[in-house]
Amino acid sequence: MLYRETGQFKTTYESDQRIFRIVQDRWIILAILAAALVVVPFVATPYLYTEILIPFLILSLAAVGLNILVGYCGQVSLGTGAFMAVGAYAAYNLWLRVPEINNLIVVFLFGGLMAAAVGIVFGLPSLRIKGFYLAVATLAAQFFLDWVFARVGWFTNYTASGSVAVGDLSVFGMPIATPEERYFLILGMVIFLTIVALNLVRGQIGRTWMAIRDMDIAAEIIGIRPLLVKLSAFAVSSFMIGVAGAMWGFLRLGSWEPLAFDINRSFQILFMVIIGGLGSILGSFLGAAFIVLTPILLNQIPGWLGIPMSTALISHIEFMVFGAMIVFFLIVEPHGLARMWAVFKEKLRLWPFPY
Amino acid sequence: MKLGHWMMGGAAAALLGLSMATPATAEGEQYLAGLVYRTGAYAPNGIPFANGMADYYALLNARDGGINGVKIQYEECDTGYATDRGVECYERLKNNGPTGTAYVNPLSTGITFALTEKAPVDKIPVISMGYGRSESRDGSVFQWNFPLLGTYWSAADLIVQHLGQKNGGLDKLKGKKIVLVYHDSPYGKEPIPLLQKRAEMHGFEFTPMPVTHPGVEQKATWLQIRRNRPDYVLLWGWGVMNSTSIKEAAGVGYPREQMFGVWWSGAEPDVEPAGDGAKGYNAITLQHGAGRYAVHDDVKKNLYDAGKGSTNWDDVGEVLYNRGLVNAMVGTEAIRTAMAKFGNKPMTGEQTRWGLENLDITEARLKELGFEGMLRPIKISCSDHEGARSGRIQTWDGKAWSFTSDWYTADDAVLQPMVKAAAAAYAKEKNITPVACN
Numbered sequence: 001m002l003y004r005e006t007g008q009f010k011t012t013y014e015s016d017q018r019i020f021r022i023v024q025d026r027w028i029i030l031a032i033l034a035a036a037l038v039v040v041p042f043v044a045t046p047y048l049y050t051e052i053l054i055p056f057l058i059l060s061l062a063a064v065g066l067n068i069l070v071g072y073c074g075q076v077s078l079g080t081g082a083f084m085a086v087g088a089y090a091a092y093n094l095w096l097r098v099p100e101i102n103n104l105i106v107v108f109l110f111g112g113l114m115a116a117a118v119g120i121v122f123g124l125p126s127l128r129i130k131g132f133y134l135a136v137a138t139l140a141a142q143f144f145l146d147w148v149f150a151r152v153g154w155f156t157n158y159t160a161s162g163s164v165a166v167g168d169l170s171v172f173g174m175p176i177a178t179p180e181e182r183y184f185l186i187l188g189m190v191i192f193l194t195i196v197a198l199n200l201v202r203g204q205i206g207r208t209w210m211a212i213r214d215m216d217i218a219a220e221i222i223g224i225r226p227l228l229v230k231l232s233a234f235a236v237s238s239f240m241i242g243v244a245g246a247m248w249g250f251l252r253l254g255s256w257e258p259l260a261f262d263i264n265r266s267f268q269i270l271f272m273v274i275i276g277g278l279g280s281i282l283g284s285f286l287g288a289a290f291i292v293l294t295p296i297l298l299n300q301i302p303g304w305l306g307i308p309m310s311t312a313l314i315s316h317i318e319f320m321v322f323g324a325m326i327v328f329f330l331i332v333e334p335h336g337l338a339r340m341w342a343v344f345k346e347k348l349r350l351w352p353f354p355y
Numbered sequence: 356m357k358l359g360h361w362m363m364g365g366a367a368a369a370l371l372g373l374s375m376a377t378p379a380t381a382e383g384e385q386y387l388a389g390l391v392y393r394t395g396a397y398a399p400n401g402i403p404f405a406n407g408m409a410d411y412y413a414l415l416n417a418r419d420g421g422i423n424g425v426k427i428q429y430e431e432c433d434t435g436y437a438t439d440r441g442v443e444c445y446e447r448l449k450n451n452g453p454t455g456t457a458y459v460n461p462l463s464t465g466i467t468f469a470l471t472e473k474a475p476v477d478k479i480p481v482i483s484m485g486y487g488r489s490e491s492r493d494g495s496v497f498q499w500n501f502p503l504l505g506t507y508w509s510a511a512d513l514i515v516q517h518l519g520q521k522n523g524g525l526d527k528l529k530g531k532k533i534v535l536v537y538h539d540s541p542y543g544k545e546p547i548p549l550l551q552k553r554a555e556m557h558g559f560e561f562t563p564m565p566v567t568h569p570g571v572e573q574k575a576t577w578l579q580i581r582r583n584r585p586d587y588v589l590l591w592g593w594g595v596m597n598s599t600s601i602k603e604a605a606g607v608g609y610p611r612e613q614m615f616g617v618w619w620s621g622a623e624p625d626v627e628p629a630g631d632g633a634k635g636y637n638a639i640t641l642q643h644g645a646g647r648y649a650v651h652d653d654v655k656k657n658l659y660d661a662g663k664g665s666t667n668w669d670d671v672g673e674v675l676y677n678r679g680l681v682n683a684m685v686g687t688e689a690i691r692t693a694m695a696k697f698g699n700k701p702m703t704g705e706q707t708r709w710g711l712e713n714l715d716i717t718e719a720r721l722k723e724l725g726f727e728g729m730l731r732p733i734k735i736s737c738s739d740h741e742g743a744r745s746g747r748i749q750t751w752d753g754k755a756w757s758f759t760s761d762w763y764t765a766d767d768a769v770l771q772p773m774v775k776a777a778a779a780a781y782a783k784e785k786n787i788t789p790v791a792c793n
Contacts, residue, residue: 047450051443150539150565160548160777161488161541163468167785253438254472257465257541259568260438296443299433311405311431312393319394 003348019198036187041180049179050252056292057183057190058247063272063284064197065240070270071279072201073233074213075126076134079141081265083115083238084245085258086145089155090114091246092164096157104171104185108246115242116235118145123234127227130216142263149258165255182251189247193240198281200236209233210279241269275329277336286337290329295322384428385421385690385701386452387412390444390462395435396569397594399624400675404462405431406666407679410654413665415687417657422690423699428452434466441466442473449477457707458482458501458686464542467500474499479704480711482689484682485510485618485641489545490777492741494712495789497778501711501740503685504733505641507617508773509744509765511546511589514615514639515553516763517748518587529558532583536576536600537591539565546591546617552773570596577603590616590638597625598633605632615639615748622674626751634753640674643681643729644749645756647672650680650725674756677729684724685733689714712737731762737792744770 003024010016020026044053062084069075091111094101101107122141126134149155149162156164169176176185200206208229211219220226249256268291276287298318302309309317333340347354391405392398412429421427430451432444441463449456458480461467467487474481475498482501483491489508491500505513518533519525535550537543547563554561562585564576570592577600580588588609592600597620604611612635616625621638623645629636651672658664659671670676693702693710702710714735721727733742744767748760782789 047446051446055439161464161468161544163465163541165468165472165785167472253442253469255468256438257468259465259540262568300447310393311391311433312398312402315394315433315435 001349001351001353003345005349019195019202033191040183044180044183046179049183051296052293053183054179054186054252056288057186058244058252059269059272059292060285060288061190061193061247062241062244062269063276063288064194064281065237065244066269067273067276067278067281067284068197068201068209068240069233069237070273071277071283072206072213073209073230073237074216075123075230075233076131077138077237078135078263078266078270079122079138079145080241080269081261081263082142082145083119083241084248084265085149085261086118086238087111087115087242087245088249088256088261089149089164090242091250092166093155093157095166095250102170104169104176104250105189107250108189108243111246112239112243115245116239119234119238119241120231123231123238126230126234139263142266146258146262149261161257163255163257164249166250167254169250176251186247186251189243193243194281197236197240201281205229205232213279271326275326275336277338280336280338282341283336283338286341290337294325298322383701384426384452386454386456387427387429387686388445388448388451388456388459389429389431390434390441390460390466391431392434392436392462394433395437397436400594400619400622401436401462403622403624403666403670403673403675404679404682406670407676407681408460408683409665409679410658410671410676411680411683411687413663414650414654414657417661417663418653422687423694425694425699425701427687434463436463436465438463438465438469442469445470445473449479452701454701454703455479457690457702457704458711460484460682460686461487464545465540468541471497471500477704478708480708482682482686482711484678484685486542489549490774490781492739493774493778493789494737494740495778495792496782496787497740498790499708501735503735503741504681504730504743505746505765506741507542507545507591508549508770509741510617510639510641510746511549512553512765512770513744513746513763514589514617514748515550515557516766517615517639517760519557520760520763525557531559531587532585533559533561533587533589534580534583534585535561535563535589535591536573536580537563537565538570538593538596539567542593542619543591546589548773548777549770550589552769556769566592566596566600569594571599573599573603577607577609580604580609581607586613588614590614590620592616592620592625598628601626601629601633601636605629611635612637618674618678618746621749621756622678623756624675631753633751636751637748637759638751638756639746640749640758641746642731642743643674643677644747644758645672645674645677646729648725648729649722649727650684650729653725654680681726681730684726685714685716688716688720688724711735712740714742737790 005022008023020029066080069077091107094110095107125137156162176182208224211224212229272287272291275290277283295318298321299314302314389408392401393405412427415421416427430448432448434441434444460482461470464486467483470481480499480501484503485505487502489506491497492502492506519528522528550561566573566576590600614636616638618641626633626636659668689710690702690707692714693706697706712735716733718732721730731743735742744765745762747758747762749756750759
């Protein structure tokens with residue numbers, strides 16, 4: 001009943017082609033946006049901004065980027081951390097060496113573009129190899145780029161420790177310093193890039209990606225060029241990951257070292273995509289929420305309940321419960337949290353009179 | 356359907372919980388946050404350190420009823436040595452208690468770097484005892500950083516001085532080959548500028564060799580060492596990397612007597628796994644090493660005899676346990692110093708910063724505290740946030756650490772210009788106007 005689309009007639013092509021075709025979906029999205037834009041500033045504490053919302057939003061964007069590559073185009077990648085690093089260091093170097101710009105949006109987009117360029121280069125092997133073999137090839141990107149940023153001093157402005165720091169940030173002359181300002185900048189970027197992603201995946205480009213994913217030989221026969229399609233997926237995916245990496249460095253950490261973008265980051269984002277749901281933008285957000293928030297939550301539960309427990313035990317329990325939850329979700333719904341939401345919607349449609 | 360409800364309920368409860376994440380606090384108590392790691396790849400080293408800190412705070416509460424009668428409320432958070440988790444812990448804990456945490460020990464170079472950016476905004480001093488940015492001892496630029504009792508540059512300088520003395524003078528190091536095997540992170544890279552400078556000054560050949568985190572794979576590095584036969588190997592490792600290095604050295608037959616670790620590479624968990632292979636291995640200590648002193652008797656009497664200690668009594672007095680003890684001691688002494696000016700009540704971060712900058716732990720005070728023989732006097736000033744730059748070499752005999760050298764003091768004629776230059780570069784990059792120190 002709650003999710004019934006009966007009576008919602010589409011009388012124009014426009015209404016048939018909009019992103020959210022059902023009115024309930026539009027309401028939910030509007031409610032979420034209103035909550036993020038209007039309610040959050042009134043209720044959020046700095047902790048909620050810097051440790052919950054900001055990491056969640058940035059990693060969601062990275063997951064959206066990776067989902068385009070893995071979920072929509074079917075090219076497995078383990079180089080996400082490296083592409084984030086490219087975005088972060090490219091942005092850092094532009095910010096450092098061309099101080100006249102000092103506009104974070106430009107800086108982030110530059111980071112994204114550089115990541116896209118590097119992504120295309122490391123995407124070239126995808127034209128010849130597939131599946132697990134491609135995953136291993138992208139692993140090369142991870143190790144090579146890690147090595148570059150740790151070894152080539154120019155990228156880190158020759159700091160002795162290899163750690164770089166940023167400060168005094170602004171957008172169009174407005175300073176970006178407080179958690180709230182950072183949150184709104186990130187939120188804006190994430191909303192904008194998510195809309196771009198939503199439109200790409202349902203348009204012609206997205207359809208060619210999915211054709212390649214579902215059966216590349218058949219796609220080739222009907223006239224889709226794998227070169228363009230695969231490399232465009234790598235480019236778009238790396239662009240978003242690069243922007244996410246730049247934001248992670250500039251707005252989340254403020255000071256970072258190559259270790260912030262190591263192989264564990266790649267795995268973390270791949271797990272978000274898998275748990276959230278391959279081939280679903282919503283899934284990227286759900287997966288990011290699950291992976292980012294659950295450990296923090298599990299770590300704090302004993303404190304709230306007032307159970308005295310040693311720090312080590314809390315951490316061990318956190319690992320165990322988190323691991324068990326991942327297994328549980330993958331068994332219950334292998335298609336991810338997004339699919340779970342879809343099933344739930346289907347149920348709501350009939351509720352309270354299921355047949 | 357049921358599952359869906361369950362999930363939605365769980366998510367809602369989770370969000371509600373996260374949004375009101377403020378634990379109960381007791382009024383009138385001094386709140387202290389501890390970023391420790393009892394889990395993860397570096398836990399063997401993190402646990403004794405965390406135990407030492409917890410025990411010292413517990414000792415003050417049990418024996419003296421806190422600091423000048425203000426009870427300590429200590430809360431730990433496990434970082435797993437990961438920078439993002441460390442920052443999350445810091446943000447979670449920093450405002451707890453009546454005044455927020457008085458200071459923070461990041462216990463990781465990566466977290467120190469991240470918190471260095473936050474400290475001036477949050478007004479919480481960062482005590483990075485023996486680690487962190489070496490140039491942060493310049494208090495005119497790094498007002499909120501306190502790398503007490505030595506930095507990595509000091510530690511590297513002490514080792515070079517020891518090598519010089521072994522060879523009969525620093526000039527005798529000419530032509531010698533010295534290799535640095537280091538953890539490939541900001542921590543491991545810290546000593547490189549100092550060693551390069553020293554190499555220039557004395558004409559020894561310096562080669563840095565990185566080992567990637569976590570450092571269990573070092574075959575290639577040690578093959579190279581076997582081929583080049585350097586005169587000395589300095590080890591800037593951490594956790595499992597240290598014992599692996601020592602085992603590899605034994606494997607390729609490199610004499611352990613010619614190996615010198617930094618203090619992070621000179622504790623029991625670093626050498627014990629290597630068994631007999633570790634015999635003869637050396638490490639620089641910044642001030643103290645292993646062993647039990649007067650303060651340990653108090654710890655036994657007040658905590659372990661009452662069954663309130665955080666570990667086994669046998670582990671008390673290990674190098675890293677003592678490190679934790681000293682770390683808690685200098686922090687609480689800074690609070691005491693601040694209380695002398697601001698009154699006996701919980702101190703804020705800003706007040707504690709004043710206390711740290713005016714910290715003066717004399718020989719007599721060390722005796723009162725039970726640290727006599729363990730530490731040398733410490734005096735902090737605005738221009739010098741390090742306080743002491745001396746240390747001794749300790750050697751592992753297969754069973755225990757013992758001191759095998761005299762005290763050395765790092766040569767400030769070498770360090771001071773480097774600190775000034777690095778701090779000035781940082782100030783310029785960050786648009787910081789250095790405060791005047793007088």
